[in-house]
Amino acid sequence: xxxxxxxxxxxxxxxxxxxxxxxxxxxxxxxxxxxxxxxxxxxxxxxxxxxxxxxxxxxxxxxxxxxxxxxxxxxxxxxxxxxxxxxxxxxxxxxxxxxxxxxxxxxxxxxxxxxxxxxxxxxxxxxxxxxxxxxxxxxxxxxxxxxxxxxxxxxxxxxxxxxx
Numbered sequence: 001x002x003x004x005x006x007x008x009x010x011x012x013x014x015x016x017x018x019x020x021x022x023x024x025x026x027x028x029x030x031x032x033x034x035x036x037x038x039x040x041x042x043x044x045x046x047x048x049x050x051x052x053x054x055x056x057x058x059x060x061x062x063x064x065x066x067x068x069x070x071x072x073x074x075x076x077x078x079x080x081x082x083x084x085x086x087x088x089x090x091x092x093x094x095x096x097x098x099x100x101x102x103x104x105x106x107x108x109x110x111x112x113x114x115x116x117x118x119x120x121x122x123x124x125x126x127x128x129x130x131x132x133x134x135x136x137x138x139x140x141x142x143x144x145x146x147x148x149x150x151x152x153x154x155x156x157x158x159x160x161x162x163x164x
Contacts, residue, residue: 001029001030002027002028002029002030002084003028003029003030003031003032003082003083003084004024004027004028004030004031004032004082004084004085004086004116005031005032005034005073005076005077005080005082005084005085005086006020006021006024006031006032006033006034006085006086006087006088007033007034007035007036007069007073007076007085008034008035008036009035009036009037009038009041009043009050009129010035010050010053010054010129011041011043011044011045011050011129011133012044012045012050012053012129012132012133012146012150012153012154013050013053013054013057013129013146013147013150014124014127014128014129014132014145014146015124015127015144015145015146015147016088016090016120016124016125016127016128016145017088018057018058018147019088019120019121019124020086020088020118020120021033021058021061021064023118024086024116024118025061025063025064027086027116028063028084029063030063030064030065031061031063031064031065031086032064032065032066032067032080032082033054033058033064033065033066033067034066034067034068034069034073034076035047035050035051035054035066035067035068035069036068036069036070036073037068037069037070039070044133044157044161045157047068047070050068051066051068053150053153054066056147056149056150057147057149057150072108073085073105074104074105074108074109074113075108077105077109077113078108078109078112078113082113083112083113083114084113084114084115084116085102085105085113085114085115085116086115086116086118087101087102087115087116087117087118088117088118088119088120089117089118089119089120090119090120090124090125090126090127090128091120091125095117098115098117101115102114102115102117127145128145131145132145132146132154133154133158133161135158136154136155136157136158136161137158137161137162137163138158138162138163139155139158139159139162142154142155142158
């Protein structure tokens with residue numbers, strides 16, 4: 001069975017993430033979407049809240065599992081004996097950074113973890129969790145960036161971070 005792992009903070013999960021997930025799910029027998037915690041980041045939503053939102057927007061997929069993890073994602077793959085990590089890239093800057101991480105993951109895993117890159121579709125190259133949060137801070141139309149099933153939660157949380 002060919003298994004891919006797609007990871008991210010998903011604070012929140014965006015339509016761009018969902019597009020990469022949809023396309024990756026067609027490439028693998030099973031795709032595991034891992035909601036990660038990075039101790040260097042400040043999140044709007046807790047790990048549990050982010051995991052729940054990811055589960056909600058991906059509930060229609062039969063070959064997708066949701067997990068969460070704190071630590072280096074390559075260690076997750078090594079622990080679970082998985083060999084493919086999926087990364088979406090929106091632009092040259094993303095590509096350069098992801099190539100750097102891909103090389104590191106390959107070396108850390110003793111050449112067992114390969115990275116599969118999926119380029120963003122044109123309509124999602126400007127989509128990001130950061131942009132979705134910024135729009136939510138001002139009560140804007142977040143549905144352009146996030147799934148309608150979670151847009152109310154994003155807008156509600158945006159009120160907490162709205163400019164005073």
